[in-house]
Amino acid sequence: MSLIQCNNLSKHYPNKLALDNINLSLDAGAPIALVGPNGAGKTTLFSLLCGYIQPTQGSLTILGHAPGSKALQGVLSALPQDAELDPHFTIASQLQFFATLQGFSQADAKQEALRVLALVDLAESAQAKPKSLSHGMSKRVSIAQALIGSPSIVLLDEPTAGLDPANAKKIRQIVKDLSNDTTFLISSHNLDELEKLCDQVVYLEQGKLQQSVSIKASQATDFITLTMQVCDMDSLHQQLLGLNQVIEVKRSGDEQYVIEYQKQRNFELEQQILSLLAEKQWRYKAILKGRTLEETLFS
Numbered sequence: 001m002s003l004i005q006c007n008n009l010s011k012h013y014p015n016k017l018a019l020d021n022i023n024l025s026l027d028a029g030a031p032i033a034l035v036g037p038n039g040a041g042k043t044t045l046f047s048l049l050c051g052y053i054q055p056t057q058g059s060l061t062i063l064g065h066a067p068g069s070k071a072l073q074g075v076l077s078a079l080p081q082d083a084e085l086d087p088h089f090t091i092a093s094q095l096q097f098f099a100t101l102q103g104f105s106q107a108d109a110k111q112e113a114l115r116v117l118a119l120v121d122l123a124e125s126a127q128a129k130p131k132s133l134s135h136g137m138s139k140r141v142s143i144a145q146a147l148i149g150s151p152s153i154v155l156l157d158e159p160t161a162g163l164d165p166a167n168a169k170k171i172r173q174i175v176k177d178l179s180n181d182t183t184f185l186i187s188s189h190n191l192d193e194l195e196k197l198c199d200q201v202v203y204l205e206q207g208k209l210q211q212s213v214s215i216k217a218s219q220a221t222d223f224i225t226l227t228m229q230v231c232d233m234d235s236l237h238q239q240l241l242g243l244n245q246v247i248e249v250k251r252s253g254d255e256q257y258v259i260e261y262q263k264q265r266n267f268e269l270e271q272q273i274l275s276l277l278a279e280k281q282w283r284y285k286a287i288l289k290g291r292t293l294e295e296t297l298f299s
């Protein structure tokens with residue numbers, strides 16, 4: 001059974017068609033990215049999944065249940081973009097309270113609060129009040145809140161927005177560590193980050209589903225992304241096209257080529273490229289196996 005199934009799903013606000021006839025089926029597993037420009041409908045889709053709002057047309061199910069139904073209590077949780085903590089209570093007591101709302105006894109709720117705080121590496125801040133936490137720590141507490149009850153699906157809306165690189169990395173690590181048991185659906189504008197975390201990308205634009213793609217390479221072909229520093233780009237293009245196994249070479253920007261090639265077990269193509277660059281004395285900045293998410297979505 002699909003984790004999330006949308007059939008002809010539309011959402012009209014009074015003056016806006018925010019989601020337009022979406023058909024989508026997502027399976028449990030590695031984190032899934034939800035991408036799209038501002039106003040594309042990402043938050044609307046999250047709100048529908050949480051059952052905060054109702055579709056105007058079509059249907060949406062999570063593990064076969066309607067969003068917001070009792071069967072999904074403790075199964076799906078969300079970190080909203082603007083999650084805030086109550087300044088008056090300690091972190092542990094707030095998480096404990098949320099656990100009791102999910103049906104935990106007081107004693108179990110206390111344990112659960114400490115368990116989820118440990119997952120986000122904040123066990124030592126259990127008795128702190130929100131104002132003593134940094135922005136990054138507050139975000140981790142909100143993620144801890146979303147992890148109460150070990151849900152199967154966690155929706156993260158811009159989980160690292162506004163965080164410094166070290167805190168953003170910590171959050172990515174939390175998602176990676178928990179991905180065996182929980183499927184994360186992550187909305188973000190940071191394609192580099194999504195590329196590191198996700199296997200599948202859902203791309204929305206103006207309320208329409210433009211693409212739902214796997215970032216993993218296909219069975220038959222693979223990609224190399226070659227970024228150059230000093231070279232004759234036109235001549236390099238021709239030389240690359242002449243190499244064994246190369247199917248297509250696409251120029252991306254001033255200094256980059258994305259090379260599609262017949263998959264192979266050895267490193268023959270990489271060796272040929274490096275020999276070519278050495279022979280011509282062309283300097284490269286980077287050779288990346290695969291292609292970027294930006295290239296996958298927008299090429």
Ligand SMILES: Nc1ncnc2c1ncn2[C@@H]1O[C@H](COP(=O)(O)OP(=O)(O)OP(=O)(O)O)[C@@H](O)[C@H]1O
Binds near residue numbers: 016017036040045
């Ligand atoms: N409550 C509402 N009433 C009317 N229009 C709304 C409402 N909520 C969202 N919209 C509109 O619906 C469209 C989709 O909004 P949504 O917030 O889902 O986009 P988004 O992809 O999350 O954008 P962002 O990346 O900026 O967060 C936008 O044009 C927005 O202005």
